[in-house]
Amino acid sequence: xxxxxxxxxVQFGLNYGIANSEGKPDLNKVRAIxxxxxxxxxxxxxxxxxxxxxxxxxxxxxxxxxxxxxHFQVVSKIPPLPRNVSPEEIRRFIENSxxxxxRNLRTDQLYGILFHREEDAPELPLLRxxxxxGKVRLCGFSVDGFLPEEISEAEMIQVPGNVLDRRFIPxxxxxxxKLFVRSVYLQGLLMMPEEKIPSVLAGVIPYRRKLxxxxxxxxxxxxxxxxxxxxxxxEIDGVLTGVDNPEQLEYNFRMASGGPLDEALQxxxxxxxxxxxxxxxxxxxxxxxx
Numbered sequence: 001x002x003x004x005x006x007x008x009x010v011q012f013g014l015n016y017g018i019a020n021s022e023g024k025p026d027l028n029k030v031r032a033i034x035x036x037x038x039x040x041x042x043x044x045x046x047x048x049x050x051x052x053x054x055x056x057x058x059x060x061x062x063x064x065x066x067x068x069x070x071h072f073q074v075v076s077k078i079p080p081l082p083r084n085v086s087p088e089e090i091r092r093f094i095e096n097s098x099x100x101x102x103r104n105l106r107t108d109q110l111y112g113i114l115f116h117r118e119e120d121a122p123e124l125p126l127l128r129x130x131x132x133x134g135k136v137r138l139c140g141f142s143v144d145g146f147l148p149e150e151i152s153e154a155e156m157i158q159v160p161g162n163v164l165d166r167r168f169i170p171x172x173x174x175x176x177x178k179l180f181v182r183s184v185y186l187q188g189l190l191m192m193p194e195e196k197i198p199s200v201l202a203g204v205i206p207y208r209r210k211l212x213x214x215x216x217x218x219x220x221x222x223x224x225x226x227x228x229x230x231x232x233x234x235e236i237d238g239v240l241t242g243v244d245n246p247e248q249l250e251y252n253f254r255m256a257s258g259g260p261l262d263e264a265l266q267x268x269x270x271x272x273x274x275x276x277x278x279x280x281x282x283x284x285x286x287x288x289x290x
Contacts, residue, residue, distance in 0.1 A: 002042070004231060004236065004237070004238055005238070005241060006180060006238040007249075008046045008240040009051065009054045009058060010048070011024065011025065011242045012025065012054040013047075013055070014052040014054070024052075029245060029246075030058070030061060031061050031065070032246045033243060034058075035068065035246075037249060038068055043072060044072070044111065044238060045073070047075070048077035049078065050077065050079055055104035055105050058104075059104050062105065062106045074105055074107065075110065075111055075113070075158075075180075076098075076105070077113070077114045077115065077116040078113065078116055078120070080116060080119075098136065099135075109134060110136045111136075111137050112136065112156045113130065113136040114140050114142045116142055117141075118141050118142070118145070124150055124154065127139035138177065140156035141158075143168070144160065144284065145282070147159075147168065156177065157180070158180040158240070161181040161183065161230060162185065162190065163211060164207060164281050165183065166273070167281070171235050179235060180240060181236050183240075184230055184240070185223070185241075189283075190204075190211075191223060198287055201286065203276075203280055207273055207276070208222070220255075220258070224255040227239070228256070228260060229269060
């Protein structure tokens with residue numbers, strides 16, 4: 001199951017997540033995280049132009065360590081496309097964005113390029129042009145609120161999913177070549193101390209307690225239950241997890257090694273959690289961190 005883990009790198013460029021207390025890791029720590037990931041067989045890094053200087057930080061490590069550069073495949077994302085501009089301007093925006101990512105990452109080809117928002121999915125044919133030029137291998141889009149009809153044309157999509165947010169579960173039958181899932185811990189909301197949960201999100205606390213009790217009954221911690229729940233879906237090709245240090249990554253490896261949950265436990269999770277208010281499960285609707 002470790003082979004299904006993908007390293008999310010938004011933390012490399014931004015103070016990310018409602019529960020983040022460490023801030024951005026410095027370059028030495030990023031290097032240590034990447035080496036730890038490579039040592040354990042993680043092959044894919046997920047980043048984006050919108051993730052602060054994440055691409056540049058990764059590129060700096062690649063520039064000094066060719067073994068790491070050759071080991072990893074990188075997926076990046078194009079910022080939201082401009083509106084009310086000509087088709088040619090959109091084409092230039094897309095290619096300029098991809099070229100900037102390639103420069104930042106010190107590489108000649110991206111394993112995947114995704115539109116960062118699903119509304120831009122109709123422009124997938126423009127990504128095909130970059131495939132023909134050899135700049136990207138696979139193309140698609142990241143999903144936040146809905147699945148565009150262009151899903152059948154995408155080779156790669158990324159969707160949110162966890163024990164509380166099951167908007168896209170079961171996953172689409174007409175899934176693309178690669179289906180990646182992010183937000184295992186709901187950007188930290190599932191793991192942060194109860195007293196630090198903002199009042200507008202406090203409704204998740206009873207469900208967290210039920211899940212924690214279920215995890216304990218089955219001889220594991222809540223984090224392991226959350227991760228292995230997603231690893232239980234065979235149609236998922238990769239589960240994204242971000243970390244602030246190598247120790248967190250080692251912990252993820254130990255949890256993932258437990259493999260999928262059994263069918264009975266998966267069913268108990270489904271029965272425990274009803275459909276929840278969108279505010280609780282959609283981070284874009286949350287109050288900004290102070």
